[in-house]
Structure formats: C-alpha cells, structure tokens
Amino acid sequence: MSKLFPTYNKKPINFLNGKGTYLFDDENNKYLDFLSGIAVCNLGHCHPKVSNALKEQVDSIWHISNLFTIKKQEELAELLVKSFKNGLAFFCNSGTEANEAAIKLAKKHTSKSHIISFKQSFHGRTFGSMAATGQPKIHEGYGEMLNGFTYVPYNDLNALQNEINENTGAIILEVIQGEGGVIVGNNDFFEGVQALCKKHELLLIVDEVQTGVGRTGTMFAYEQTPLNPDIITLAKGLGNGFPVGAMLGKNKLASTFSAGAHGSTFGGNYLAMAAAFETINIINDGVFLNEVKEKGSYIFDKLTDIKKEFPQILEIRGKGLMVGIELTGPVDQLVEQFLKNGLIVGTAGANVLRLLPPINLSYEEIDEAIQIMKQVLSSYFLNSHVK
Incomplete structure (x- = not known):
C-alpha cells in the first residue's frame, strides 16, 4: 500500500528516462509525450x-x-x-x-x-x-x-x-x-x-x-x-x-x-x-517562435482532417501547440487507449482531450501522433458504439 496521500489518480507506469518528445518506462515501452508534464517540458525531456x-x-x-x-x-x-x-x-x-x-x-x-x-x-x-x-x-x-x-x-x-x-x-x-x-x-x-x-x-x-x-x-x-x-x-x-x-x-x-x-x-x-x-x-527567439506557430497550424490542419472522419469530434480549439479536442462524450477511456498505443495526452474537463506536446517537436513526431490518434479513434468508436 502506498504511503502517499491519494491526491492524484496515478497510472501504474514507472518512467525511467526521457529524451526529447519520448518517454521510456521500466518495461522498455516507448511513449510519444503529447502532454509534456502538463505544459512543463516545453523543450522536451532532458534538453541537452x-x-x-x-x-x-x-x-x-x-x-x-x-x-x-x-x-x-x-x-x-x-x-x-x-x-x-x-x-x-x-x-x-x-x-x-x-x-x-x-x-x-x-x-x-x-x-x-x-x-x-x-x-x-x-x-x-x-x-x-x-x-x-x-x-x-x-x-x-x-x-x-x-x-x-x-x-x-x-x-x-x-x-x-x-x-x-x-x-x-x-x-x-x-x-x-x-x-x-x-x-x-x-x-x-x-x-x-x-x-x-x-x-x-x-x-x-x-x-x-x-x-x-x-x-x-x-x-x-x-x-x-x-x-x-x-x-x-x-x-x-x-x-x-x-x-x-x-x-x-x-x-x-x-x-x-x-x-x-x-x-x-x-x-x-x-x-x-x-x-x-x-x-x-x-x-525567446523569433525564428524558434515562428516555427511553433507553423507547427501549431500544421497540427490543427491534421486534426481538422480527422474531425471530418469522426462526427463524435465537436470542435478543435486552441492556439499554437495548446490544443483542445471536444468530443460528444467523456474522454477518460479514450485517453487510456491512446496510452496503451504509446501516446500520452491529457484532458481539460470531462469531454475535452488536451494536447500539449514539446514546442520543439518535429513534424515527423506530429505525423506519428496523428497516425496513432486515427487508429485509436477508429477502433474506439467502432467497438464502443459511441455516437
């Protein structure tokens, strides 16, 4: 039994190290981190x-x-x-x-x-x-x-x-x-x-x-x-x-x-x-910050395409690399499915998925996350009959 106050609903994953946009647990599983410690590791994990x-x-x-x-x-x-x-x-x-x-x-x-x-x-x-x-x-x-x-x-x-x-x-x-x-x-x-x-x-x-x-x-x-x-x-x-x-x-x-x-x-x-x-x-560099805007636009475009496939997605909102995806129902189980498929995301209320990736992530990492999201959403909505 844990000797910690139960102030958090902790997931049973023990991360041993991280590099950039990725985290690695004690069972050698690799995760794409689109939460960044809740908007904390803006430069990713262990920036040199x-x-x-x-x-x-x-x-x-x-x-x-x-x-x-x-x-x-x-x-x-x-x-x-x-x-x-x-x-x-x-x-x-x-x-x-x-x-x-x-x-x-x-x-x-x-x-x-x-x-x-x-x-x-x-x-x-x-x-x-x-x-x-x-x-x-x-x-x-x-x-x-x-x-x-x-x-x-x-x-x-x-x-x-x-x-x-x-x-x-x-x-x-x-x-x-x-x-x-x-x-x-x-x-x-x-x-x-x-x-x-x-x-x-x-x-x-x-x-x-x-x-x-x-x-x-x-x-x-x-x-x-x-x-x-x-x-x-x-x-x-x-x-x-x-x-x-x-x-x-x-x-x-x-x-x-x-x-x-x-x-x-x-x-x-x-x-x-x-x-x-x-x-x-x-x-605090103009070129760096412009790239954040460009990557933000890129991820919003990709998510807009996903929204067209899934009527359960009501709205995509945010700015830069702070993104909320509102769905018709609770997202807790969806977050768990993302996690099982190697993608860490958060929530912002019962019905909103929250994406807060490192702001220096690559376009390839965005594409990887989008691919995981598509696969999980397809399976989740098909099997759960969520409307």
Missing part, C-alpha cells in the same frame, strides 16, 4: 543545453537565500521583462505561488479587496489562488473561501462590466482557459477588458502559467491580443521541468512590493535560475 546548465550549477552553488545578490536572477529578469515591455520580476517556485504574489500585489497596491475572475478559470490550489479559481469543484470541502473574489462568464463583457464596483481593484484572467477546457478568449472581449481597466483604473493580471514561455507561438500569449497587463504570472515551462515560477509587474508597482512585503525562501535559487535562463534563451 538545460541539462548541462544544471550540471554545471550543481557543482558550483545551490542556495544562499535572497538576502544576497544572485546575479542569474538579474540576468533572467532582464530577458523576461523585454517581452513584457519592461518591468520587474519576482521569482518563486510554482504557478500557484506566482498567482499568490500577484493577488497580494494587486490588493496592496490598490487598497481594494475585490478581484474579478472568470468561471471555469484555474489559478492554483493555495487559498488565495484557489479563491481566484472559478470552479466550484476546486473549492469543495475547504469551507469559506478567501473573501473578495467574484466570477463572471468568460468572453462575456457585459457580465464583467456589471460586476465592477467601487471596491474592485483588479481583474485576473487567462488568455486561454487551460483547465477550463482550452477555451480561447476573443479579441473583442479583450479589447473591452482593457477599456474597462483603463476606465475604472483596475489592475489587469494575466495568468500565463500554462500559455506562457512560447506555448502559443509568442513568448507570452497576451502578445497576440489587445491586452496590456500590469502583472503576468509564469511557471510550468519556465524551467523546462525544474520547479520555478515568476511574477512580472510594471515599474509603477515597485514601491508596493518593498523589502519585507513578500518573499520566498527558495524562490530564484541558483539551480532554478540556471534552468530557466537557458530555457528562455532558447525559446
């Missing part, structure tokens, strides 16, 4: 440059605390805020910590306690980020949530406008709702959000934990929208598998987070900075 950076750092120094200067923090912050059009960075260990920092910064800066979020959003599992999450199932069993959050339907500008009051200080949103079903925000909605923020002097927090670090074909997904956020949050792909998160904020917020206002013991440690710096150096 990231691995080498970590190896060099391991033999040098690991941790000294944030009471001293860590040069790599400064260097990584410079890289990140270039895409953010200048600003400041705070380093932590995860996406939920990054969102906690953003919530604290927004409330402290505005001296207002009301923050508007969106239904089906997901921002984390600590009490602040959980309260910002617009999914009742995430709240169940924990009693009263942190006060001050309300949730409105996504892509509904009128509902958002009606929720703003004199105590509203910020809006928090995802450009694409990942856990909520890979729901893409539309630009008319984003234009309206930005106008409301300007009119009511609200801070705009964009959660880029899943969409950031090149996943959608730009460094940050908001760069493809009319949004001009005051704060963005990052994690997942930032360290290509090494735990690291970041909050970026505009310079006007600097005095709000003065010494002692917030902190993180392990945030920005040498190992995390080594992994993240190398990862960002690779991804």
Whole structure:
C-alpha cells in the first residue's frame, strides 16, 4: 500500500528516462509525450543545453537565500521583462505561488479587496489562488473561501462590466482557459477588458502559467491580443521541468512590493535560475517562435482532417501547440487507449482531450501522433458504439 496521500489518480507506469518528445518506462515501452508534464517540458525531456546548465550549477552553488545578490536572477529578469515591455520580476517556485504574489500585489497596491475572475478559470490550489479559481469543484470541502473574489462568464463583457464596483481593484484572467477546457478568449472581449481597466483604473493580471514561455507561438500569449497587463504570472515551462515560477509587474508597482512585503525562501535559487535562463534563451527567439506557430497550424490542419472522419469530434480549439479536442462524450477511456498505443495526452474537463506536446517537436513526431490518434479513434468508436 502506498504511503502517499491519494491526491492524484496515478497510472501504474514507472518512467525511467526521457529524451526529447519520448518517454521510456521500466518495461522498455516507448511513449510519444503529447502532454509534456502538463505544459512543463516545453523543450522536451532532458534538453541537452538545460541539462548541462544544471550540471554545471550543481557543482558550483545551490542556495544562499535572497538576502544576497544572485546575479542569474538579474540576468533572467532582464530577458523576461523585454517581452513584457519592461518591468520587474519576482521569482518563486510554482504557478500557484506566482498567482499568490500577484493577488497580494494587486490588493496592496490598490487598497481594494475585490478581484474579478472568470468561471471555469484555474489559478492554483493555495487559498488565495484557489479563491481566484472559478470552479466550484476546486473549492469543495475547504469551507469559506478567501473573501473578495467574484466570477463572471468568460468572453462575456457585459457580465464583467456589471460586476465592477467601487471596491474592485483588479481583474485576473487567462488568455486561454487551460483547465477550463482550452477555451480561447476573443479579441473583442479583450479589447473591452482593457477599456474597462483603463476606465475604472483596475489592475489587469494575466495568468500565463500554462500559455506562457512560447506555448502559443509568442513568448507570452497576451502578445497576440489587445491586452496590456500590469502583472503576468509564469511557471510550468519556465524551467523546462525544474520547479520555478515568476511574477512580472510594471515599474509603477515597485514601491508596493518593498523589502519585507513578500518573499520566498527558495524562490530564484541558483539551480532554478540556471534552468530557466537557458530555457528562455532558447525559446525567446523569433525564428524558434515562428516555427511553433507553423507547427501549431500544421497540427490543427491534421486534426481538422480527422474531425471530418469522426462526427463524435465537436470542435478543435486552441492556439499554437495548446490544443483542445471536444468530443460528444467523456474522454477518460479514450485517453487510456491512446496510452496503451504509446501516446500520452491529457484532458481539460470531462469531454475535452488536451494536447500539449514539446514546442520543439518535429513534424515527423506530429505525423506519428496523428497516425496513432486515427487508429485509436477508429477502433474506439467502432467497438464502443459511441455516437
């Protein structure tokens, strides 16, 4: 019997190693990984440059605390805020910590306690980020949530406008709702959000934990929208598998987070900075990011062809290499069939398959995944009589 809390529905597969887009288990089975640790290993498994950076750092120094200067923090912050059009960075260990920092910064800066979020959003599992999450199932069993959050339907500008009051200080949103079903925000909605923020002097927090670090074909997904956020949050792909998160904020917020206002013991440690710096150096390149867009278009075209064959597929949505495939019924058993055939995919709600492959994968690997999907879908729908 496992001595772990049963907080995850773990599959009985023990992976021993990974390389690029592939994983290998202890029975010598090979898997094509189209989940990437849930949008974490954006450069695939054990990318040589990231691995080498970590190896060099391991033999040098690991941790000294944030009471001293860590040069790599400064260097990584410079890289990140270039895409953010200048600003400041705070380093932590995860996406939920990054969102906690953003919530604290927004409330402290505005001296207002009301923050508007969106239904089906997901921002984390600590009490602040959980309260910002617009999914009742995430709240169940924990009693009263942190006060001050309300949730409105996504892509509904009128509902958002009606929720703003004199105590509203910020809006928090995802450009694409990942856990909520890979729901893409539309630009008319984003234009309206930005106008409301300007009119009511609200801070705009964009959660880029899943969409950031090149996943959608730009460094940050908001760069493809009319949004001009005051704060963005990052994690997942930032360290290509090494735990690291970041909050970026505009310079006007600097005095709000003065010494002692917030902190993180392990945030920005040498190992995390080594992994993240190398990862960002690779991804934050125009040619690389254009290739992500092109591969995204390629996979969408291939999936559109599959959709024509299977009426059970209702919609294919997403951007870049963040893809949701909505079906007429539950997808759990379908995920298992993919796994048995050597393809790892995820879910985003009961009826949505989620594809999050490494963003540097090859076209041959896309074709391999598409072939597996076709075979599995044909067999699954033929044998299960799912309509």
